[in-house]
Amino acid sequence: MHELRKDPLLGRWVAVLNESKTPSEYAVPSEKEPETSCILCAGSETRTPKEITAIREDGKWWARVIPNFRPVFQIEGDLGRTGLGMYDKMNAVGANEIIVETPEHTKQPEDIGVDQVTRVLRLYRERVADLERDPRIRHTLIYKDSGRSAWTSFTHPHSEIAATPVIPKQVKEELDGAKQYFVYKERCIFCDMMREELRFADRVISETRDFVAFSPFAPRFPFEFWMLPKRHSCAFQEITEGETEDLGLILCLMLKKMRSILKETPYSYVLHTAPNRVPRRNHWHTLGEDFHWHIEIIPRLLNSGGFEWGSGCYILTTSPEDASKYLREA
């Protein structure tokens, strides 16, 4: 079992793997599967861990979920919370899953179309709802890394799930920030932001019946944008089927817009949803009124340097207003 450790200064949990890499192992570029023998392609189903769920239509699968080949967070075991001198650790209990987004290697879901993007979103919803039932799991993060780069193990279109026994620091910060605002204003900060953006419109990129895509006022990265549901809801898994289809529409559109102006730039997105409520009941005074699930997308145009890493401040070399103009007009 891998180990979770808490940084006593910042309260950040990190995962320490059982088997350490030696310094020289970092020098070797990680092996990418050759395109002819991709383990995630249709036809390789027997070579993956046992399928968790899938969407099957017309006698074939269109998207499927499998356990990660080498999970950091493992589903078996207890939390094992332990003190170690002044430090705290626990077992890396949870789940790591892979969502295979298409049967075909060379097409992204948005190339297949809105229907395919929506199928993937249905799997997201199903998995978050299912993982919530495990009382050891506090939070489920869905994320995607797209583009050939150091941090993706597969080039096949896929996204990933990390279900963790702790609320990750980034999510906790958003929850805390949103709660602070709610305490002061008695309104959801995300709803307020959305209203403000729609009113002034200079950072709005796209709007559908149920969703808004905009560049935030103070993002971290150039061309970063967020997608928010218009209906206030803290938990992604409570999305309706109609909203899921509408989200498929705007996500498909936005991914195409992004590619049309940023070409093959790798990107990542994450879906931030409220922690599982059952174990948090005592702390959840506001019943979800203060948090609002959303998707954040960042193109990987720049690497962070010592300044960003040491300060937590970022330099925007393209203003959010200009970025959203480029994306809007794409």
Added chain:
Amino acid sequence: MHELRKDPLLGRWVAVLNESKTPSEYAVPSEKEPETSCILCAGSETRTPKEITAIREDGKWWARVIPNFRPVFQIEGDLGRTGLGMYDKMNAVGANEIIVETPEHTKQPEDIGVDQVTRVLRLYRERVADLERDPRIRHTLIYKDSGRSAWTSFTHPHSEIAATPVIPKQVKEELDGAKQYFVYKERCIFCDMMREELRFADRVISETRDFVAFSPFAPRFPFEFWMLPKRHSCAFQEITEGETEDLGLILCLMLKKMRSILKETPYSYVLHTAPNRVPRRNHWHTLGEDFHWHIEIIPRLLNSGGFEWGSGCYILTTSPEDASKYLREA
């Protein structure tokens, strides 16, 4: 004047530059100066902005400080704090300086020796002490990016200074975490960590008269390590000359150790010191008892992906205990 904007959700200030890059400008790799015409080398002094300070011995300069060629934070102007609907912004007042660490292009200070590393540290001390006098400046960050990579503008050995009118988020988090610990324990968390590390010794890499270098219990990156002064002090500029020389010794040693096992891996380091006290007097109840200046060093072995970026959690592929063993024995 560039603009600082505050993310209302996380309280993070980001800098938005006046002139936006177009999408296609990101595709062009940034120009690196050819080694024959480096603007930071000895002999090119007239091509840089006017020198701020320097260390001259034996009729030549050994290290010098100049303003950044294209500063994000500018020394002229007022803070201009303004609301913009629900958002907050201000002018990017402050300072960006470059510390040229050697007259020679191809030698890092540690190649020249402990004396040269110490000269650079003396310049750090002088600049932090000087910038503290400007009441608009709340914090001074010193950082270094070493190695040919996307985020360094120069290949010549140099470090940088960013003096900002706000306390950067990362520093604020450390201050808040340390304060919380102090409120609970009435002891400095850094002093406690250092005692704990020295007692168990499995993460200690090196110890000198005045400093300890160790891998933290829960770092973010493999082979990350910290250097702390044994004497409690919140402000780097209060370092004595004897301590500066001792820091030169351990920093020189650690940089050589790192290079001997990680070869040409790029790295960054940052110096975290307390904010300027004058403007913070009202909030500084503990008179600096709760913060402890230190240097954090991260080798750039891995890029962060969607998981790290979306969760704020990190996967340690080499345990801190193993990393410190490699470094100790190097």
